[in-house]
Amino acid sequence: MFGSMKNCNIEQEQYMAVEISTTRVSATAHPLSIQEIRQSHDAELDDIARFRRVTNYLTAAExxxxxxxxxxxxxKPEDIKDRLLGHWGTSPGINLIYAHLNHLIMRYDIDMFLVTGPGHGAPANLANLYLEGTLHDYYPELSFGWEGLEKFVRRFSWPGGFPSHLYPGVPGTIHEGGELGYALATAFGAAMDSYTSTATRSPIPPFTAP
Incomplete structure (x- = not known):
């Protein structure tokens, strides 16, 4: 938890203004409406929304x-992959969490990592890694140009490419697969190993039993 909200009144749409840093959390006494919060952070929210739309499209394309x-x-039919692997249903949730956590990390210099729980959600992780440039650092051929984009999309669930789950070939991966039990165990161990970091688990996809 980075902070808490006190005296919230959802019916009146009032929240305490919260100032967050890596060392302290302070709340002002002046309540702000949701409209005021949106106005003051409109540019940031718009950037995050546009980032999410791009990652959602890349995920679907993969x-x-x-x-x-x-x-x-x-x-045309020949544009479609012969065998469809991976789950679309869980991917927008991963993209939502990834985009907002990246924003918090960059804005407040937070030491944090994301452990992805939903199975076969790798296309979402890969889309974010591609868009932020991390994937290109390890796979130079996956550039932002037309040719690099074609290679990136085609490589998912393709012979010699990326599988439908996270694996050691994906930068930053610390556990194999994407099942919730494995992710929880990995997140628990990683947090205990580095208690100054924040381990955040991505949401469980709809209709998936833990």
């Missing part, structure tokens, strides 16, 4: 397309 990744031509 799952379904092997060519024509920006749909510059009418979609």
């Amino acid at each position: 799952l379904y397309l092997k060519s024509n990744v920006l749909l510059q031509q009418p979609l």
Whole structure:
């Protein structure tokens, strides 16, 4: 937890203004409306929303397309991958968490890492790693150009490419697979190993029993 809100009154849409840093949390006495909060952070929220839209599109493209990744031509059956692996349902949630946590990390210099619990959510993780440039550091051929984008999308769940789950070839991976039990055990051990860090688990996908 980075902070807490006191005296919240959801019906009146009033919240305490919270100033967050890595060392302290302080609350002002002046309640702010949701509209005021949105106005003061409009540019940041817009950037995060645009980032999420791009990662959601990249995720869907990874799952379904092997060519024509920006749909510059009418979609044809031969553009679709022969075998579809990976889960779309869990991916927007991962992209939501990833985008907002990245924003917090960059803004407040927080020592944090994300442990992904939902199975077969790798396309979401890969989309974020590609868009932020981390993937290119380890796979230079996956550039931001047209050719690099085509290679990135086609490589997911493709022979010689990335599997539908996290594996050691994905930068930052500290556990194999994506099942919730493995993720919880890994997050627990990682947090105990480095108690100054914050370990955050991504949400469980709908209709998936823990």
